[in-house]
Amino acid sequence: AQKITQTQPGMFVQEKEAVTLDCTYDTSDQSYGLFWYKQPSSGEMIFLIYQGSYDEQNATEGRYSLNFQKARKSANLVISASQLGDSAMYFCALDQAGTALIFGKGTTLSVSS
Amino acid sequence: ETGVTQSPTHLIKTRGQQVTLRCSSQSGHNTVSWYQQALGQGPQFIFQYYREEENGRGNFPPRFSGLQFPNYSSELNVNALELDDSALYLCASSFSGSGTQVEQYFGPGTRLTVT
Numbered sequence: 001a002q003k004i005t006q007t008q009p010g011m012f013v014q015e016k017e018a019v020t021l022d023c024t025y026d027t028s029d030q031s032y033g034l035f036w037y038k039q040p041s042s043g044e045m046i047f048l049i050y051q052g053s054y055d056e057q058n059a060t061e062g063r064y065s066l067n068f069q070k071a072r073k074s075a076n077l078v079i080s081a082s083q084l085g086d087s088a089m090y091f092c093a094l095d096q097a098g099t100a101l102i103f104g105k106g107t108t109l110s111v112s113s
Numbered sequence: 114e115t116g117v118t119q120s121p122t123h124l125i126k127t128r129g130q131q132v133t134l135r136c137s138s139q140s141g142h143n144t145v146s147w148y149q150q151a152l153g154q155g156p157q158f159i160f161q162y163y164r165e166e167e168n169g170r171g172n173f174p175p176r177f178s179g180l181q182f183p184n185y186s187s188e189l190n191v192n193a194l195e196l197d198d199s200a201l202y203l204c205a206s207s208f209s210g211s212g213t214q215v216e217q218y219f220g221p222g223t224r225l226t227v228t
Contacts, residue, residue, distance in 0.1 A: 004155075035216070043201055045156070045219035091155050098209070099169035100146070101217060103155030 002027045004094050006104035013082050013111055020067070021077040021107045023092030029053075033095035034075040036066065039106070040088045048090075051075055082111045116140060117206050117220035125226045126194050134189040134223045136204030144168070144209040145187040146217060147179060150201040162187055163209055191225075199227045 003026040013019040025034065036048040051059045051066045059066040067076040079086060087110050093101040116139035126132050138145050144163045148156035158171035162181035176192040185206070191198055201224050205217035 037219075043203075043222045043224070045203060045205070047216050047218060050216060093155075096158075097169070099161045100158035100171060101148075101156070101205075102158070103148075105155050 002029075002094055002096055002102050004092050004102055004104035006092055006107050008107045009105075010108045010110065013109065015084060015111060015113050016081050018078060018080045019082055019109065021079070021090050021092075021109065023075045023077065023104060025073050025075060025092070025094050027073075027094060027096075029097070034066070034068070035093040035095065035101065036064070036075075036077045037091045037093060038086075038088045039091060045091070049077065079109075082109075084111050084113060087111045117204060117218055119202075119204050119220040119223050121223060122221070123224045123226075125228065128194055128196060128227055130194050131190065131192045132194060132225060134191075134202050134204075134225070136187045136189070136206075136220055138185045138187070138204075138206030139218055142206040142208050142218070143185050144207045145181055145185065146205045146207070147187070147189045148203040148205065149173075149198075150203060150222075151197075152200070156203055159189065194227045196227050199225060201225075 005024045032053045034051045038046045049061045049064045065078045089106045091106045093103045118137045146161040147159040150156040160170040161168045165181045178190045181187045201222045203222045204220045207217045
């Protein structure tokens, strides 16, 4: 069964520091995609970054990068130079056969000044 | 903002009633997916519509049903509401070529409370 595991319920970081949010996944598919979304208290899910299973390079989008280790089945999100506005819930998700996204339970990130 | 809109924003219903939630997809997108997010949990996939046909369904009972219209907007209907249906309902739109897709763009959600 396909599954996403996020083991960190909460993470605390100071402004300008880097933070890594962990994500491990389980799938028997050879072709799949991994996503990270940010969910502020308003509730809207904001797409951050995507990594395809066949992508050889780790994905980067501005301050976000994805540390993709296929053999370990991990897809950790790295946020560099944290900002107060980064405080939110972060979800890792696995694309299932091009239809459903399977989400983890999320990690709450709190950034302090 | 993603361009995906949902209505209503909030809704309060009584157990046993029926509810319809609406979603307008982003321009150019032909696929709509619906998710249920209980408090403190990650979203759970309900179903997806691609070109007006159901294209996948999660582990939800038949009282959860949906529609997609020719303009690719969508409705989620829930009959015989139960207290556990209280959740944030998220709609996501995407462009699907030949059954594959990449990013799903989410709307702001509808918060449903069942009393």
